[in-house]
Amino acid sequence: DSGVTQTPKHLITATGQRVTLRCSPRSGDLSVYWYQQSLDQGLQFLIQYYNGEERAKGNILERFSAQQFPDLHSELNLSSLELGDSALYFCASSVGGGQSRAEQFFGPGTRLTVL
Amino acid sequence: GQQVMQIPQYQHVQEGEDFTTYCNSSTTLSNIQWYKQRPGGHPVFLIQLVKSGEVKKQKRLTFQFGEAKKNSSLHITATQTTDVGTYFCGGTNYKLTFGKGTLLTVNP
Numbered sequence: 001d002s003g004v005t006q007t008p009k010h011l012i013t014a015t016g017q018r019v020t021l022r023c024s025p026r027s028g029d030l031s032v033y034w035y036q037q038s039l040d041q042g043l044q045f046l047i048q049y050y051n052g053e054e055r056a057k058g059n060i061l062e063r064f065s066a067q068q069f070p071d072l073h074s075e076l077n078l079s080s081l082e083l084g085d086s087a088l089y090f091c092a093s094s095v096g097g098g099q100s101r102a103e104q105f106f107g108p109g110t111r112l113t114v115l
Numbered sequence: 116g117q118q119v120m121q122i123p124q125y126q127h128v129q130e131g132e133d134f135t136t137y138c139n140s141s142t143t144l145s146n147i148q149w150y151k152q153r154p155g156g157h158p159v160f161l162i163q164l165v166k167s168g169e170v171k172k173q174k175r176l177t178f179q180f181g182e183a184k185k186n187s188s189l190h191i192t193a194t195q196t197t198d199v200g201t202y203f204c205g206g207t208n209y210k211l212t213f214g215k216g217t218l219l220t221v222n223p
Contacts, residue, residue: 002157042215043158043203056210090157103148104211106157 003027004107006091012113018079021110025072025093031055032074033094033104034066038087049074050097081114088112117142119206121214129222134194136217138187138204147180147187148205152216158203161189196221 003026013019025032034046036059045058049068060066063081068074078085090109094102118141128134138147146165150158162171164180164187171178177190187206191198201216 002159043213045211045213048210058210092158103160103163104158106150106159108157 002105002107004091004093004105006089006107006110008110009108010111010113012115013081014115015081015083017081017114018077019081019112021076021078021089021091021112023074023076023091023093023107025074025091026105029093029095029105030072031094031097031102032068032072033092034060034074034076035090035092035106036087037090037109043090046076055097078112083114086112086114117206117210117212119204119212119214121204121217123217124215125218125220127220127222128194130196131193134191134198134219136189136202136204136219138189138206138214140185140206140212143184144206145184146207147184148207148211149178149187149189150203150205150213151200152203153200156200161202191219194219194221196223 005024007022030051033048036044046060047066048056052068063079066076088109092104092106094104096102120139148163149161152158168182169180175192179188201218203213203216205211205213
């Protein structure tokens with residue numbers, strides 16, 4: 001158990017819909033990262049927040065957005081869902097804000113299926 | 116942009132055989148991280164390499180960072196069934212870019 005929690009575990013929805021994934025980082029960690037994992041693309045970095053502010057952006061689509069709240073939990077919002085958005089979404093956390101130097105602790109993931 | 120390639124994509128070995136996965140970056144990296152993901156699980160941090168030419172060992176696992184800081188390798192000696200999983204390297208400049216991973220399966 002990494003100490004990072006993610007809800008829900010599974011999500012099944014239809015194309016065009018909007019969903020929200022939630023992540024609570026390890027106690028004391030200020031950074032939260034979101035990743036998308038699909039079979040053909042591997043682990044794709046989406047976005048990082050540090051202490052409530054956006055720190056780094058990866059391959060995140062405009063239909064996706066995220067935020068980190070004062071209690072440091074984070075939410076990833078996915079809208080206008082397409083079949084290709086079906087994937088495993090991981091949240092990770094680390095103590096510092098420097099992605100390049102910080103060991104990341106991954107949550108169990110949310111499996112999103114878009115029908 | 117920064118690209119990290121990993122080979123092989125898949126590797127099947129007999130228990131007791133050695134295994135090596137290679138990670139190559141299109142750009143010089145500030146450091147490299149290795150993670151392991153068991154089937155159905157989440158990535159778990161194994162190690163971080165920072166210095167040019169660095170070699171680190173964890174029991175049967177040996178990690179190397181190339182002299183030019185553009186490649187890395189993970190070598191497992193005498194594989195066991197518990198080594199099964201996908202091994203990812205993550206190369207960093209200001210952000211962490213993962214390779215697609217090497218899936219290791221071990222035949223007991």
